[in-house]
Amino acid sequence: MTVRIVDRRQDSRNKSSINRSRFIRRFKGQIRKAVADAIAKRGLRDLESGEKIGIPGKDIHEPHFQNGRGGVQERVHPGNDRFIQGDQMARPSGGGGQGQGAGQASNEGEGLDDFVFTLTRDEFLDLFFEELELPHLVKRQLARIDEFKRMRAGYTQTGVPTNINLVRTMRGAAGRRIAVGGPYRRRLRELQQELESLLDEACPDETEVQRLRHEIAVLRAKAEAVPFIDPFDLRYSNRVRVPQPSTQAVMFCLMDVSGSMDEATKQMAKRFFMLLYLFLNRNYEHIEVVFIRHHTLAEEVDEDAFFHSRETGGTVVSTALKLMHEIITARYASSQWNIYGAQASDGDNWNADSPLCREILESAILPVVQYFAYIEITEGEPQNLWQEYEKLASTHAGHFAQQRITSPADIYPVFRELFRRQTA
Numbered sequence: 001m002t003v004r005i006v007d008r009r010q011d012s013r014n015k016s017s018i019n020r021s022r023f024i025r026r027f028k029g030q031i032r033k034a035v036a037d038a039i040a041k042r043g044l045r046d047l048e049s050g051e052k053i054g055i056p057g058k059d060i061h062e063p064h065f066q067n068g069r070g071g072v073q074e075r076v077h078p079g080n081d082r083f084i085q086g087d088q089m090a091r092p093s094g095g096g097g098q099g100q101g102a103g104q105a106s107n108e109g110e111g112l113d114d115f116v117f118t119l120t121r122d123e124f125l126d127l128f129f130e131e132l133e134l135p136h137l138v139k140r141q142l143a144r145i146d147e148f149k150r151m152r153a154g155y156t157q158t159g160v161p162t163n164i165n166l167v168r169t170m171r172g173a174a175g176r177r178i179a180v181g182g183p184y185r186r187r188l189r190e191l192q193q194e195l196e197s198l199l200d201e202a203c204p205d206e207t208e209v210q211r212l213r214h215e216i217a218v219l220r221a222k223a224e225a226v227p228f229i230d231p232f233d234l235r236y237s238n239r240v241r242v243p244q245p246s247t248q249a250v251m252f253c254l255m256d257v258s259g260s261m262d263e264a265t266k267q268m269a270k271r272f273f274m275l276l277y278l279f280l281n282r283n284y285e286h287i288e289v290v291f292i293r294h295h296t297l298a299e300e301v302d303e304d305a306f307f308h309s310r311e312t313g314g315t316v317v318s319t320a321l322k323l324m325h326e327i328i329t330a331r332y333a334s335s336q337w338n339i340y341g342a343q344a345s346d347g348d349n350w351n352a353d354s355p356l357c358r359e360i361l362e363s364a365i366l367p368v369v370q371y372f373a374y375i376e377i378t379e380g381e382p383q384n385l386w387q388e389y390e391k392l393a394s395t396h397a398g399h400f401a402q403q404r405i406t407s408p409a410d411i412y413p414v415f416r417e418l419f420r421r422q423t424a
Helices: 017-026 028-041 121-128 166-199 206-224 263-283 303-308 318-331 351-365 384-393 408-419
Strands: 051-055 115-119 147-156 236-244 249-256 287-294 298-301 338-345 371-377 400-405
Touching (some): 166 206, 249 318, 263 303, 287 318, 318 338, 400 408
Parallel strands (some): 249 338, 371 400
Antiparallel strands (some): 147 236
């Protein structure tokens, strides 16, 4: 049996980060669901703030120990004229809910209100964009170097103790001892041979014997004085900063603002692109975003105009795809950039223009992009643009995806489906 002890002591301000992170890990499923529900209720300007969420009391119930009476017990309740031994009593109806404010008033039952928990901005966005990534982010930009990586570059004689390379140090020490002590040992062997030859004589010269023994003692002392390791032997692993090519990407956001897009549809498209914009800026260091609005004409605009301009008109979707291709050709070489595209429309396009859109997408855009997503926002049947794009789904699987959004509640699930992390 596993017993978990929860620390409920009152800590000073900003001292409960460990318990807070433990709570988020434990109830991540309920918190993630509450975060997903929040997107349908938020405006464009408050998507990036934190969130106050409620978790049902039954979901945070914790087991506790208590003394049980044990054994088989029988009770007699006065006034019982409906039940006999073995009958099951029905659960009381009404009231006694989980503090949701629903149902009829009652004098029976008990429960718990929802536990309200406030997520910070970073916690909210971490859960919001968990397990999401841009697919196929592999190409490298060689012309711009902004990132560095520390790599080993041989050895140095100076450094801090933590960088001492023991193998290299001991090898150098052994080599020094051999080089310095070698002449002493060689001379010792020669003197030992002379001494042995002298002692083998019948009448050895005592003066010569004493001289040889003294010289041997001096040489042995010098050989033993050679240190096992010397500061000169110390070698430190050397590490240098090597510039690394940084992965760069560009995302094209194409939004239909034609007259067929009513205000509710435009708001859902803006919410989707706001999610995408927050996701890119939070998770990627070098990311460029190109905003394109289109009706009968397409125009590259800045962020403010993309989300707040009121210009509208007819519907010719191919103008946005042509402009995207022109910008790619002029500014973003496909061999160096990871190129992505996301297009949102109600799908109501001029009939003669939809086949042209498919042709441009298939021949000019999909061959140079890493990933292209089409989002159709409509409550009815798929429109002609969706039907044309469906012909590309089988031949460009993995690099092209399309999804439909019918209500604000669909935005977050569709977003996660389009940009979920792909397993190897």
